[in-house]
Amino acid sequence: xxxxxxxxxTLSVQEGDSAVIKxxxxxxxxxxxxxxxxxxxxxxxxxxDIRSNVGEKKDQRIAVxxxxxxxxxxxxxxxxxxxxxxxxxCAAAKAGRRALTFGSGTRxxxxx
Amino acid sequence: DTAVSQTPKYLVTQMGNxxxxxxxxxxxxxxxxxYKQDSKKFxxxxxxxxxxxxxxxxxxxxxxxxxxxxxxxxxxxIxxxxxxxxxxxxCASSPTWWGVGNIQYFGAGTRLxxx
Numbered sequence: 579x580x581x582x583x584x585x586x587x588t589l590s591v592q593e594g595d596s597a598v599i600k601x602x603x604x605x606x607x608x609x610x611x612x613x614x615x616x617x618x619x620x621x622x623x624x625x626x627d628i629r630s631n632v633g634e635k636k637d638q639r640i641a642v643x644x645x646x647x648x649x650x651x652x653x654x655x656x657x658x659x660x661x662x663x664x665x666x667x668c669a670a671a672k673a674g675r676r677a678l679t680f681g682s683g684t685r686x687x688x689x690x
Numbered sequence: 691d692t693a694v695s696q697t698p699k700y701l702v703t704q705m706g707n708x709x710x711x712x713x714x715x716x717x718x719x720x721x722x723x724x725y726k727q728d729s730k731k732f733x734x735x736x737x738x739x740x741x742x743x744x745x746x747x748x749x750x751x752x753x754x755x756x757x758x759x760x761x762x763x764x765x766x767x768i769x770x771x772x773x774x775x776x777x778x779x780x781c782a783s784s785p786t787w788w789g790v791g792n793i794q795y796f797g798a799g800t801r802l803x804x805x
Contacts, residue, residue, distance in 0.1 A: 612793070621780065621796040622733065665731060676721050676784070677735040677746050678794060 580605040582670050584681025591658050592689050599684045601668035602650040608670040611644060611651045612678065616665045625666075626653070658688045693717050696781045696797035703771055704805055711766045711800045713781030721745075722764035723782040723794065724756060733780070739764055771804045778802070 581604040591597050603611075612627035628635045628642045628651065635642050639658075644651040655662055665685050669678040696713040703709055715722065723746075724736040738746035742758045753769045764781060781797040 610792075616731075621798050623796070624793055627793065667733060675746070676738045676740060677723060677748075679735070680733040683731045683733075 580608060580670055580672070580675075580679040582668060582679050582681040584668050584684060586684060587682065588685045588687070590687045590689060593658060593660060595658055597653075597655045597658050597662070597686055597688075599653045599666055599668070599686070600650060601652070601670075601681050602648075603670045603679075604649070605670070605672060606646075606649065608672045608679075610671040611642070612669050612671075613640075613642060613653050614667045614669065614680075616667065616683075618664075622667060655686075658686075660688050660690050662686060663688045694781055694783055694795050694797040696779075696800055698800060699798065700801050700803075702803045702805065705771055705773060707771050708767070708769045709771060709802070710768070711779055711781075711802075713764045713766070713797055715762055715781075715783040715795070717783055717785075717795060718762075719783040719785050719795075720761055721784045721792075722758065722761070723784075724764065724766050725780045725782060725796075727778040727780060727799070729777070736779075737764075737766075768802075771802075773804050776802055776804045 584601045609630035614622035615625045616622045639656045641654040665683045668681040694715045721740045723738045736750045737756045739758045755767045758764045778799045780799045782794045784792040784794045
């Protein structure tokens with residue numbers, strides 16, 4: 579089955595800096611890669627996703643890149659703010675499998 | 691209106707008891723899921739239903755039995771609770787699988803503590 583590895587497990591940045599979280603996946607058939615943000619005690623919420631026919635996607639301060647050949651994808655957050663502090667999860671899915679395989683999560687702390 | 695709602699939010703119970711968690715979605719989605727998030731925050735799929743039909747069962751012990759009376763509801767019943775069942779259980783839903791991937795909407799979670 580699919581295996582998703584996520585790094586780093588914790589990340590501390592100063593407000594205004596950029597943050598990058600990286601994930602690799604094992605199943606070359608995976609073609610959908612969402613990123614979820616989970617604040618303490620809350621539900622995971624989708625912040626951005628990318629499909630395998632696209633190499634990069636941007637939404638304001640958040641961007642995701644996908645390298646299908648290397649089977650890795652990354653989340654980039656620019657101009658970080660304290661409210662970006664949360665646990666971020668990458669995930670992967672493929673056609674025909676109605677579930678997400680999640681990475682282990684990255685705890686991002688943005689220091690004011 | 692809450693899109694995916696699950697009850698209860700907190701559940702504290704003794705080992706050996708049987709308990710249920712209910713989930714309802716008002717998004718008109720065809721597919722519903724149960725995920726388990728353990729104390730280390732790992733999120734793992736347990737079950738997936740599409741139009742009341744079980745399509746994924748990820749080697750979850752038989753003590754866990756999902757039931758979908760209709761496509762808007764997916765309940766989780768757990769028999770003979772064990773300490774290791776303590777976790778946060780998230781229900782989620784997504785629209786019809788078009789083959790590429792669909793956004794999953796999560797409920798607020800049920801924090802189960804087995805004493």
